[in-house]
Amino acid sequence: MARRWNGWGDDSYIKEVPEHGERLIRSVIGETKALKDASLESVMAQVPESRLPQHPLVVTAAEDRVRHARGQSFPDWLAMRSGKFGVFPDGVAYPETSSQVRELLDYAVKHDVNVIPYGGGTSVAGHITPQASARPILTMDLGRMNQLMDLNEESQIATFGAGTPGPLVESQLRARGYTLGHFPQSWELSTVGGWIASRSSGQQSLRYGRIEQMFAGGRMETLQGTLDIPTIPASSAGPDIREVTMGSEGRFGIFTEVKVRVSRVAEEEKFFVVFMPDWESAKTAVRELVQNRVPMSMMRVSNAKEARAHLHLGTKESQFKLLDRYLRLMGLKDERCMLTFGVTGSKFQNKASLKQIRKTLKKHGGVGGPLANIMGSIWSHGRFKFPYLRETTWARGIAVDTLETATDWDNVDQLMNDIESALETALRSDNEDVMAFTHLSHMYSQGCSIYTTYFFRCAEDYDGTMERWRKLKHKASSVIACGRATISHQHGVGKDHAPYLMAEKGVLGMRMIKTLADDLDPQGRLNPGTLLEDSQQADVLATPVKGKAETQH
Amino acid sequence: MARRWNGWGDDSYIKEVPEHGERLIRSVIGETKALKDASLESVMAQVPESRLPQHPLVVTAAEDRVRHARGQSFPDWLAMRSGKFGVFPDGVAYPETSSQVRELLDYAVKHDVNVIPYGGGTSVAGHITPQASARPILTMDLGRMNQLMDLNEESQIATFGAGTPGPLVESQLRARGYTLGHFPQSWELSTVGGWIASRSSGQQSLRYGRIEQMFAGGRMETLQGTLDIPTIPASSAGPDIREVTMGSEGRFGIFTEVKVRVSRVAEEEKFFVVFMPDWESAKTAVRELVQNRVPMSMMRVSNAKEARAHLHLGTKESQFKLLDRYLRLMGLKDERCMLTFGVTGSKFQNKASLKQIRKTLKKHGGVGGPLANIMGSIWSHGRFKFPYLRETTWARGIAVDTLETATDWDNVDQLMNDIESALETALRSDNEDVMAFTHLSHMYSQGCSIYTTYFFRCAEDYDGTMERWRKLKHKASSVIACGRATISHQHGVGKDHAPYLMAEKGVLGMRMIKTLADDLDPQGRLNPGTLLEDSQQADVLATPVKGKAETQH
Known part of the structure; x- marks a missing residue:
């Protein structure tokens, strides 16, 4: 694959946007003009x-x-x-x-x-x-450090060069009958070392866990020497050094070799899409399933706005009309939400899981039928293609970005609505409307992640477009930082989220991270500006939000 | 309950040791004399x-x-x-x-x-x-901070005073239909704050996770102010402060309020005991079950020595003889091992799990039958009573202690044998024999914990007895520290394990922990000598083992 120098992924791949999808976006944000x-x-x-x-x-x-x-x-x-x-x-x-x-x-x-x-x-x-x-x-x-260096089949631990990208992780493991099972949307390009350094989570985290559950140990080169983290299944011996290095985003050192927990490739894997009557029934169904520990590999609930947008962006107009008619016939109208889920495991266990899932979904009014299989399979084939959308819409003057967070179940509705409305209204002073929609994914007994996509119109020029994005990002990030949530569930802090980190970590938490960075890298030589705001930090965003979660004595 | 001032637990409870059990111990260690x-x-x-x-x-x-x-x-x-x-x-x-x-x-x-x-x-x-x-x-x-302060049923998060002991955790939750599911052997007395501060693991960690998976956030009072850790289901935003405080053993601060992830009380819970023909079949069976992610709540494999000892210590002689005859009839001789396991969940899921479990155990020659239920139920009734054994044997001049670690599957046999043989031979220069036996518990896809019990004879006086223990502990701890294992899977570091911690954490890992302790508590005021060896440290053990896992540049 030839990689795009100025955008996402494979240069030869184009994600088409059906006309009725583009119409839907323009019905909100208006006519657009492409930038050069x-x-x-x-x-x-x-x-x-x-x-x-x-x-x-x-x-x-x-x-x-x-x-x-x-x-x-x-x-x-x-x-x-x-x-x-x-x-x-x-x-x-x-x-x-x-x-x-x-x-x-x-x-x-x-x-x-x-x-x-x-x-x-x-x-x-x-x-x-x-x-x-x-x-x-x-x-x-680190892209040349991309080999499977060792596979211990008894302990199910694989050692990789830190620069191994998703496809090379999986192909080298699958040749031996194993899988890591880590599939972030960036999987085609992102690397195992990057996943660890920024605490990534894959689409099937419900089965395989986040990268935190996969990372077993490895080698980090720091300015103070080599940190070798041994593989131990679990330990009560003091603060967990693995957990201190994960998410350090290059500030403490550079991962070179990483050991990850792998699994035998499952006997069977299936994905399904089911429609739910409304938001409350959809959200309650997934919460019940995860809190009841029904073995599944993924769940995603698109709210009504996202369900509508996805069907417009992902199907031909004629297909959409047929599906829409069918769903209306079944009693699912404009409030309907879309639930995508997967089971991965032995045929026997999958069957048992599906029985429990069907019972729960039926209780909450879910409509699947023969379409559930087909649409699930479509989802699984297109699962890494969403990032290509930016390329297509950009050529038409439509800017798109996403943001994500995670919060406890009791806060999900409030936060989701606040984020969407922050985005929808962020450019009102410029007389611009923004289209926003959301899904929940990465279900935990305690809560879930909230992932919002938003489209807005490019300004006359690049500076104006950047200014629009700044307003959008800052407003949504402030809502998150003040909203009992993390500034990122799966994409890390980097420079864009650093101003909002204190709300989550608190004054003392920030101090602990800074203390470690200063000790390991006293001259601030490693990835300055990332994770921790440094004095030199470029002014990416407007006013930082300071935490209220902390009181200093 | 009136608490024993100089031993374990409830003053009125006595764990009897059947005569054939005591005979078995004496057949190894010889005749004993009690100390005053x-x-x-x-x-x-x-x-x-x-x-x-x-x-x-x-x-x-x-x-x-x-x-x-x-x-x-x-x-x-x-x-x-x-x-x-x-x-x-x-x-x-x-x-x-x-x-x-x-x-x-x-x-x-x-x-x-x-x-x-x-x-x-x-x-x-x-x-x-x-x-x-x-x-x-x-x-x-902190024992007066023992209340359930809040229960959020939607997000399944309970807030407790840090000093709440196991029974008060469970009774307050069960009154509302919930459970924490954390059952370390010390459950009758140990507290939720202690579990977090020392990274505890409970007997049903296979379902409920270790305390790391339960601890959602809370409040720690430090000398630099209050650290409030917000509850967020998962975050990619930088190093995890929760994971830095867990295992800090009072060195960074004192937990006062803790928020834990709870579950609805399961519909059904069952425990079973099955006998396996030998060590290899027993170990392989549990490894397969955990690596295949069969939903279970616990597994424990007693090696042949432990199976024998447990049956002698836990049954009347007549019962033992009957069971022994039955097992021999079924072809299970001296090499037989004992597998205790549990399922907890919905009746439907438990049934599905048991079907998978039976298939696996049958493949490996397991013998259960009607006894499996009865013995499982006996285990579950006596699960917190083992610590009382020390009281009973002590009165007869028999000293008993346990130690535990965890390692990867490919290292389990080697390490278990090395630990047992280190203990069995540690007192050879004093012409003393030691009785040691082991079980595996806390199964992970990557490995498991190894828990060894050892009996030895009290010396003529207290100093001599302490000297014997020192030799035993140091020899076994050295084997663990040099053996790709943790110095503690579930009991923390304290002062006894501090000399061996560097082998696991490495020079840089130790430095990171020390850097944080020095920053938060520059005068070394909080729990000195615990976790990190301080200059004042009492000389509990002999020569410390320094890590080899690290190279300093």
């Missing part, structure tokens, strides 16, 4: 001379530096499309071993260089975006 | 004058100080039985609210006092044993 893209050549021409001293592992060619300058956040997108990158790394290294990573860290200390670890470059929160710095910046691309 | 117990009065007479300045919440009466001076580790036991306590706390406080805890911490700073948090006093690793100190020592007993 910059060319790769014009961006390469801007790349300044590298400030890095020579090293055999360090490449300073312009294209490498352009291709490692940005992730996939909306500001990253605007930078790539406008060609206004601002800052480029001074060079890119492609280490192949832990000892080369060590060598590069030693080089960084010796020559006073900052280091940004780079996995798949899929961050949607600005993790790998360099900020202006008096020190030269080296981006360390 | 000290009286409470004689110990109270030793208590020195308190060095604490007056405070309305601080009690300095001798009996309070005696009853809070020791936990339940073997050295604690010897101290309580010999009356040689060494150090007593200078006073005990019984705060009833978070703000009283804060007030006491302020008092500690103002008057240069050390503070030991005390939950149920059930530590088996020296967590709450005060060490000699120039500063006065205040033990803070």
